[in-house]
Amino acid sequence: MGGVNVVDLTREFIAIPSPNLPGDERAMAAAVQGVGQSLGIGQGIIVGAREDRPNVLIDLDFGGGGRHLALSGHLDTKPVGDARWDTDPFIATIDGDFMYGLGTCDMKGAVAAMLIAASRVASSGLHKGRLTLVFTADEEYGSKFGSRYLAEEKLVTADAIVIGEPGGVRTDWDQLNIVSRGIANIFFDVEGDQGHSSLSQVRRNVSATQEMSKLLLAFANTFSPSFPKNDLGVGPTVNAGVMVTGGVGFGVVPGLATFASDIRLTPGMERAEFELDLTKFLAKEIAQNPKLRAAYRFEDAPRDWLPPTSVDGGHPVVNSCQKALMQVRGAESPLSAFPGTTDACWLQGILGIPTLPAFGPGMLERAHAANERISITALEQSVDIYEALIRDFCEAA
Numbered sequence: 001m002g003g004v005n006v007v008d009l010t011r012e013f014i015a016i017p018s019p020n021l022p023g024d025e026r027a028m029a030a031a032v033q034g035v036g037q038s039l040g041i042g043q044g045i046i047v048g049a050r051e052d053r054p055n056v057l058i059d060l061d062f063g064g065g066g067r068h069l070a071l072s073g074h075l076d077t078k079p080v081g082d083a084r085w086d087t088d089p090f091i092a093t094i095d096g097d098f099m100y101g102l103g104t105c106d107m108k109g110a111v112a113a114m115l116i117a118a119s120r121v122a123s124s125g126l127h128k129g130r131l132t133l134v135f136t137a138d139e140e141y142g143s144k145f146g147s148r149y150l151a152e153e154k155l156v157t158a159d160a161i162v163i164g165e166p167g168g169v170r171t172d173w174d175q176l177n178i179v180s181r182g183i184a185n186i187f188f189d190v191e192g193d194q195g196h197s198s199l200s201q202v203r204r205n206v207s208a209t210q211e212m213s214k215l216l217l218a219f220a221n222t223f224s225p226s227f228p229k230n231d232l233g234v235g236p237t238v239n240a241g242v243m244v245t246g247g248v249g250f251g252v253v254p255g256l257a258t259f260a261s262d263i264r265l266t267p268g269m270e271r272a273e274f275e276l277d278l279t280k281f282l283a284k285e286i287a288q289n290p291k292l293r294a295a296y297r298f299e300d301a302p303r304d305w306l307p308p309t310s311v312d313g314g315h316p317v318v319n320s321c322q323k324a325l326m327q328v329r330g331a332e333s334p335l336s337a338f339p340g341t342t343d344a345c346w347l348q349g350i351l352g353i354p355t356l357p358a359f360g361p362g363m364l365e366r367a368h369a370a371n372e373r374i375s376i377t378a379l380e381q382s383v384d385i386y387e388a389l390i391r392d393f394c395e396a397a
Contacts, residue, residue, distance in 0.1 A: 006383050007099065007376060009035065009112035011092040014101035020076035020140040028075040029054040032111065032135055039119035041133075047155055048137060053145035057155070058133040060122055062394060066129025067316070069393045070158035070353075071118070071386065072343060073111040073360075074139030074146065077103040083370035097376050104374040105362025110164030110382060111135060113361065117386035129394025132158060139343055142303040147343035151350035160317035161347050161355040162389065164382070166362030167338065172378035173329060173361075173385075176321055179232060179337035180344035180357030182265035182308035184274060185299035187258055188215060188282075190292070194248070194255025205253040206291050209246040212257035215294055216241045218285055219261060225277045228268035230310075234337040237264040260299075264341065267310040306341050309348040311356060317393060321359055324388035328381055339364060 018028045033043035036058050044058030056075070080089050080102060087093040089102035103109075114133055121131070134156055136146035143149075150156050167177050192208030199205070220240035227235050239262045246257025263274075278296050286292050298304035311318060313335050322332040338358040348355040358364075361378035 004039070004116065006109070006112050006116055006379055009116065010099065010104065010109045010379065013108035013112055014092040014103055015090055017090055018076045018103070019079035020138060021079060023076060023138060023141060023145075024052045025054055025075040025137040026052055029056050029135070032056050032075065032115070035115055039115060041115070041119050041122050044133070047150070049145050049149050053137040055137050055146060055150055056133070056135040058118070060118060060131045062126040062130060063128045066394045067159045067396055068130040068132070068157065069317070069390060070132040070134050070156060070161040071114045071164065072134040072136065072147075072161055072347070073107050073114060073164045074136045074343065075111070076137060076140050077106065077108070078140050078368045085370050087371070089372075094376070098373045099376055099379070100371055100373045102372055104372050105166040106367035106372065107164055107166065107360060107362070109362065109374050109379050110360035113379065113382040114164060114386055116383050117390060120383075120387050121390050126391065126394060131390055131394060132156070134161070136343060142306070143343055143346055144302045147346040148302055148350070151346040154351070156347065156351060156353070158353055160315070160393065161344075161353050162317065162321070162359050163342055163344060163355065163357050164360030165338070165340070165342050165358035166360055166364050166367055167358035168363040168378070169339070169365075172363065172375055173325060173333055175336035176318065176325070176333040177338035177356060177358040178311045178313055178318060178335050179234065179267060180309045180342045180355070181338065181340060182269070182345055183306045183341040184263045184265060185260070185303050186263070186278070186296055187260050187299065188212070188219070188294055188296050190215060190257045190294045192255050192257070193253060195253045197251050197253050200253050208254040208257040211289070211292050211294070212246060212259055214289065215285055215292065216244070216259045219281070223277075223281050225263060225269070225274055227266050230267060232335065232337050234266055236266055236269065237339070239263070264339065265308045266337070267308045269308060271305050306345040307349045309344045309355060309357070311354045315354055316396065317354060317356060320389050320393040320396075321356065323392050324385045327388045328384045
């Protein structure tokens with residue numbers, strides 16, 4: 001596969017479905033191993049808790065001294081779901097400077113770029129340092145079989161990790177993300193008095209859905225969890241009512257209704273204090289509304305509480321990323337917080353390895369949406385940026 005380019009390789013990966021849910025990365029893992037073998041960096045090893053949820057680790061030792069860098073990307077994508085695409089999500093379609101397809105920016109394009117960058121460094125020679133490519137399963141559904149498994153089993157070592165999630169917010173490469181927000185996924189269950197709807201006024205049945213709607217709006221408008229201040233000036237984001245369920249059907253006053261919310265966490269937020277904030281909020285609402293019978297609960301692990309992480313702005317890996325951006329794009333990027341949650345919550349949260357959450361081509365707003373796309377210019381630049389990053393970080397010290 002000599003002379004392979006990143007556009008063709010991304011196109012190849014897009015044609016390999018790996019939606020999660022349901023979750024099965026075997027075909028993608030096999031493709032990555034085959035590409036690694038063809039590019040001369042080896043196929044690496046497969047590790048995982050289940051055969052259908054493989055993680056691929058490719059290790060390159062350049063010689064004694066230097067630093068150990070890990071580049072990481074996930075092999076799964078979100079499902080197509082209800083999104084209405086203008087093109088086939090599994091056939092990469094190019095229109096001008098954009099490539100459309102499921103996983104283009106989130107994040108099969110970055111995986112392709114990492115493989116090619118690693119092969120360039122290996123073929124042209126590097127005299128010290130070490131590089132590990134960490135390609136994970138299950139990132140899109142909590143990472144139980146992916147980065148969390150790798151972290152809990154201590155299967156990844158490095159001086160620093162860089163994840164290739166799409167880091168652009170307004171334009172490609174417009175910020176260098178040193179914070180990965182965590183996430184708390186919670187449900188509020190609201191009880192009512194199930195009964196015959198024709199007797200609702202006579203019996204004064206409490207409608208669970210009506211009381212739930214009041215609580216949902218109160219949560220959206222008034223819940224503000226406490227958090228430590230930070231230099232970047234970012235705080236948690238409350239997303240109320242991301243899912244709503246309730247009711248039996250016509251003729252029945254609902255006896256149970258539930259809404260789900262996710263809260264994007266910032267560094268320093270702790271679960272115990274967050275639960276205290278939830279308890280205070282609910283107690284206040286119950287005191288103001290005698291009809292309200294409600295309780296909150298977290299989603300089942302591992303999607304209950306994913307911790308936020310942060311890397312010091314002066315860390316060598318941050319400096320190496322800035323040098324790579326300057327070399328390829330002619331400008332550094334301001335330090336910022338990635339709006340989403342990434343595998344950094346486990347790779348740094350459990351292993352303690354400084355991890356940049358999103359240093360990759362693409363715009364976050366294009367991920368998880370219909371007509372996902374990536375700029376071909378940014379995709380091609382990413383190969384040069386990753387190569388420069390590897391060389392600068394690994395050869396130092």
